[in-house]
Amino acid sequence: MNQPLRTAAFLLVALLLLMVAPACSDSEAGEPEKHQHHAVAADEAVEPGDDDPTEQIDESVPEHELVVVLHGMGRTSMAMYAVQWELEQAGYKVLNWGYSSTCCTIEELGEELAQELAEYDKFEPKRIHFVGHSLGNIIARWVVTNDPPEQTGKMVMLAPPNQGSTSADRHAPWTGWLLEPIEELMTEEESTVQNLESIEDRPVGVIAGEHDGKVSVEESKLDEQDDHQVVPAHHTFIMNRSDVREKIVSFLEDGEF
Numbered sequence: 001m002n003q004p005l006r007t008a009a010f011l012l013v014a015l016l017l018l019m020v021a022p023a024c025s026d027s028e029a030g031e032p033e034k035h036q037h038h039a040v041a042a043d044e045a046v047e048p049g050d051d052d053p054t055e056q057i058d059e060s061v062p063e064h065e066l067v068v069v070l071h072g073m074g075r076t077s078m079a080m081y082a083v084q085w086e087l088e089q090a091g092y093k094v095l096n097w098g099y100s101s102t103c104c105t106i107e108e109l110g111e112e113l114a115q116e117l118a119e120y121d122k123f124e125p126k127r128i129h130f131v132g133h134s135l136g137n138i139i140a141r142w143v144v145t146n147d148p149p150e151q152t153g154k155m156v157m158l159a160p161p162n163q164g165s166t167s168a169d170r171h172a173p174w175t176g177w178l179l180e181p182i183e184e185l186m187t188e189e190e191s192t193v194q195n196l197e198s199i200e201d202r203p204v205g206v207i208a209g210e211h212d213g214k215v216s217v218e219e220s221k222l223d224e225q226d227d228h229q230v231v232p233a234h235h236t237f238i239m240n241r242s243d244v245r246e247k248i249v250s251f252l253e254d255g256e257f
Contacts, residue, residue, distance in 0.1 A: 065153070066125035067092045067252065068117070070136025072159075073101045073179060079239070083131060086245040092252070093123065101135070106184050106192050110142030117149050127153035129252055133239050134159050134215065135181055138193055145197040154203040154255065156248045159215050159235050161185045162206070162222045164193050167214040187219075198224050205251040207244055209233035229257045 067087050071079045077098035084094045097116070099109050117128065128149045130140040137160035144152055161168065164187035172183045184192035205227040208220035214235040221228060233241055247257045 064123060064125050065092050065127045065129065065252075066120070066123075067094050067129045067131055068113070068140070069094055069096045070113075070130070070132040070139055071098065072132075072134030072136055073181065075101075075133075080131075080133065082240050083245055083248065086249060087131070087252075090249045090253075092129075093125065095120070099139070101179050101181060104180060106135075106138055106142055106181050107146075109139045109181070110146060113139060114143050114147040114149075117143075125151055127151050129153040129155065131156045131248055131252075132158065132160065134161065134235065135185065137162070138181075138185065138196070141196050141199065142192075144199055144202060152202060154252055155199065155205070156251050157204070157206045157220070157222075158244065158248075159209050159212055159233075159238050160206060160220050160222075161193060161215045163187065163219045164191055165215050165219055200224070203251070203255045205229075205247075205255075205257055207231060207238070207247060207257070209235055209238045212238075227251065227256050 069077075069080045069083055069087070071077055077096045080096055084096045087094050095117075097113060099112070104112075128151045130144065130152075132138075132140045132155075137155075137157040140155060140157075141162075144155065165185050166187060168182050168185040169187055172186055176183045181192075186193075188194070199222075204222060204225045206220055206222060206225050206229075208215070208217045208228070208230050210217070210230050210232045212220075212233070212235040217230055229247065231238070231241060231244055231247075233244065238244055251257055
């Protein structure tokens with residue numbers, strides 16, 4: 001397939017995905033998203049408004065903790081900006097890591113992230129936590145179970161297809177040529193997500209959407225999870241809910257929602 005045709009097909013699929021995605025209700029709306037590059041560190045980000053975000057840091061939170069934030073399939077790092085902003089307000093440094101959903105397998109994306117963390121030189125973090133949405137959680141799971149940083153701390157998963165997704169089963173035959181990782185999220189026994197190792201000695205919290213539409217509550221569960229909560233949210237915008245963002249911070253601080 002030549003490049004112009006491939007680009008047109010990608011735009012068509014993206015438009016179709018937006019058309020079928022549940023609308024974001026007013027109760028799920030968060031701070032406006034802002035364009036960011038591939039990976040955005042806390043010291044590069046700008047808070048909405050005129051105030052300097054460093055003036056509002058909670059000094060009770062350890063200063064040298066990094067949170068790696070990962071968006072879902074077909075999105076960009078700006079989809080997680082509201083989460084980044086909430087974490088920065090709580091005093092955490094944030095690496096808002098972007099990736100392509102069209103080029104690579106979960107393993108390849110995991111290796112890329114692991115390498116970037118190994119070479120991370122902004123500061124020396126005491127702990128490295130992970131917060132993901134949808135596919136981003138599975139990339140984080142690959143890193144933590146295959147090539148984890150020594151300082152790996154807690155994990156918070158938003159709408160994760162931990163048991164695979166029947167939605168991926170339906171869409172993979174039609175979109176797998178474009179969205180390479182989607183076949184790895186299927187419910188079949190041989191899929192990548194079904195064969196990841198268990199997360200050991202790391203606190204894991206899961207937040208699922210009651211009206212998700214893409215990942216069911218049961219599909220979000222993980223045997224080794226320490227806490228699991230369901231909120232009245234859809235899949236696409238679950239991270240924009242203020243209560244969800246507050247739960248993320250709560251779990252990183254206390255290990256429970």
